Amino acid sequence: MSKKFMLGNEAIARAAVAAGVRVVAGYPGTPATEIVEHCAEFPHVYAEWSANEKHAFEVAGGACLTNQRAMAVMKHNGTNAAADYLMHINFTGVRAGLVLVSSDDPGGLSSQCEEDTRILIHTYAHLPVFDPSSVQEAYDMTKAAFELSEQTELVFALRPVMRINHAGGMVEYTDVIPEGRKSEFVIDRKRFVMSAVVEKESGGELRPKMRHRWLNSKQAELKALMEESPFNRVEEADGEVGFIGCGIGYAFLKEAEQIYGQKLPILKLSTLPLPEKKVLSFVKGRKRVVVFEEIEPVVERLIKQLCFENGVMVEVLGRETYLPKEGELTTNVVLTAIESALVGKPYPAPPQGKYIPARTRTQCSGCSHRGLLIALKEVVRQNGGIVTGDIGCHDAGTFEPMNLQATIYCMGSSIPMAYGIKAAGFAKPVYALIGDSTFFHNGLTGLASAIYNRADITVVIAYNSTTAMTGFQPHPGSPSNLNDRISPMDPGVVAAAMGAKVFRCNPYNVDETIKVITAATAEKGVKVVVAEALCYLRFGREGQLSFTPRQVTVNTDICNGCSLCVRTFGCPAITIVDGKAVIEASACNGCGVCTFVCKKGALQ
Incomplete structure (x- = not known):
């Protein structure tokens, strides 16, 4: 094994290669983009940018039917686009290991919305999900996902959030690449042709119903696997209040322990389905538990349901009933929640933040x-x-x-x-x-x-x-x-x-x-x-340009300081200094578009 400092996306790519992936497809989308690019660095891996995420998922799905491991990579918006195929491949299952990387962006830091694709993949499609809490775990989970996908004949999903994709850390990894497999396609129309056809051997049932039953029958196998998974564990400590960390929520809890200088009773949960026995064992006898997860109360609701069905009386707090319902977890949010939960107080309303002027993005100079x-x-x-x-x-x-x-x-x-x-x-x-x-x-x-x-x-x-x-x-x-x-x-x-x-x-x-x-x-x-x-x-x-660069200057005799060039145009190379427009030569690329904006003709 080797050690190297790498970002989460590189760790996921290297794990896929170490697991024997041969086909990787995706569509660019922050925070997942670099996964495909890192996979493309390995000559034996076929990697492509597909026209969209649904096609990428379908490319990977086709590849896995030929006995080759495959991976589809996308951000949460792309998983929405791929949902149609998701709700068919869950019924057919896979042959070789197939991993779906669905990267969420809590807070919408580089997206037009924030969402939790665990709901789409697990709650809706009934497929297993790994939720990594660190860069190392993203590597380990990716390798494990390929093995378990092949073992269970189901797509396994890895759901890193942005703070994992773009986090950096030392990763223990292997350079050993498994030997290639022979590609072969074995026709099985009753499994891989999803159509409303009557199946004689099942008493005239329609095939979608039969395949749904097959998917449901897999859930017990998945639950047993997750019960024994090394990614779920209890960390004992004294206290009648327990804390449950899901994915990066666990990382925040470990940071809190460092800040407080003491251990907390923690249940680390990184899989769906949940390890129900571990959960019940952890919550029994406690006054309350707080669930830290990104971003919807998926695990919180499952634990409430589990406690109700098993007659366990414990207060379960989280995104639904306690923590902020929107935005990503932060150190301050987690510390405030811990301190409030320990004394039985409601989560306090956040203080009014200071006004910060908007710093919206714009096009590059010369765009x-x-x-x-x-x-x-x-x-x-x-x-x-x-x-x-x-x-x-x-x-x-x-x-x-x-x-x-x-x-x-x-x-x-x-x-x-x-x-x-x-x-x-x-x-x-x-x-x-x-x-x-x-x-x-x-x-x-x-x-x-x-x-x-x-x-x-x-x-x-x-x-x-x-x-x-x-x-x-x-x-x-x-x-x-x-x-x-x-x-x-x-x-x-x-x-x-x-x-x-x-x-x-x-x-x-x-x-x-x-x-x-x-x-x-x-x-x-x-x-x-x-x-x-x-x-x-x-x-x-x-050296390929669609314009002829020229030096743009400001005629200060004509410029009246109206600032129209700044207020309506927004080029980063133009500012106002001492009441006159000024062009920052180091930022200007000489496209000359700004000369249209100045009606006085001061930009020349």
Whole structure:
């Protein structure tokens, strides 16, 4: 065994490789992105960025049927997208080990929502879940998940939260890579063809009912495994109040012990199903227990139900009845809860926090999206209307100073929401702003529906040839995939083939972009404006630019200090000093888009 300092995502990837994974598929999404990238470093592993998470899960599912271990990687939003396949593969089961990594983001620190995918995977799909409490445990659990998946013939899920994905720690790992297996596919239609067909040998029952019964029959096996799992354990200490740490909740409890300088009675729970015997043994005879988990009261409710069914009288506190119901756990939250629970006091209302000015994200200096946003904002100013937004770097246009997009929900929602607004009788123009990666992820079907239903909207595709927000991962519209150079799919060509009227512009030319979007707006039906310019940060490193760099200066004789360039444009390279605009040369990339904003002509 070797030791190395690594982040949680690298630990998960290395564990998968050590477990013999051969196929890894995912879609970029913080906090899980680097898992796929680390797996791709091993030549014998086939790793890919799929068009979306459902496809990634399906790729992994297909691979595991050929006797090859596989892993699907996504963040919690992606698990939602993959839910359809999740609710079929749970009924069919797997052949070789298949691990689903579903990374949650409590607090929504890098997401548009916070959620607990334990509910979707375990409560809803009845599949087992590992919830790691440390980087080392993320490694150990990933290896174990492959073994147990193969043993039980079920998908095993690893549910790290962001503080595990991005945590760093020393990890004991192995460099030994198991020998490869021969790929073979054995046809078993009664198992792997999910259809409402009558099964004669079961007295005429439908196959979905039979497969559901099979899944239910697996639960006892899973409970027995979790009862003996080394990831669940009791740490004894005196006290009539017990503390239950689930996943990273356990890490916070261990931190509390260090702060207090004393041991606490702790039950570490890191699996679903729960080890029911361990739970009952721990809670019996206690006055109360506090459950620390991220973020919904999944374990808390299960323990309440377990205590009720077994006649155990104990007060069970947690996210449902005690702790804050929203946001991630913090050291202060855990310490406050411990201190209050020990003396039987309610969890106190949090003190009013100090006002901190908003520090919203924005586009990089030289980003083509800024030119597109300012152009689209000008068109909306002239014509009125609404802009529905989508996920990507361009979504920063909804914040100060752009204040452009009126809605942002989930991947691909901009297009259906736009024509829904028009379908409801909204008279003014409606624009759907979507990025190229999101367009291929879940925008194609929305566009097809809009064209099919004769919508009257303008779809604006920000085509910068990369998935920039998560670290420049490729997508079908990029000049490469994770492994090779390819011929990219042009979203404009795809849209034209679907029946949309397609317009093109270079967003670095703001005047041209305004004219093109205006012309598209005047047309009836579904129009697609492809604003094409390479991501400066990604392709500029290779000397590929969609603009000719120039030195932009401020004519101080003309500048009147109106600060319009700062208040409406938001480029990080422009500030106001002593009542005059100043361009920070080290931050300016010379795109020249700012010259459009200054109506006085001071930016030259």
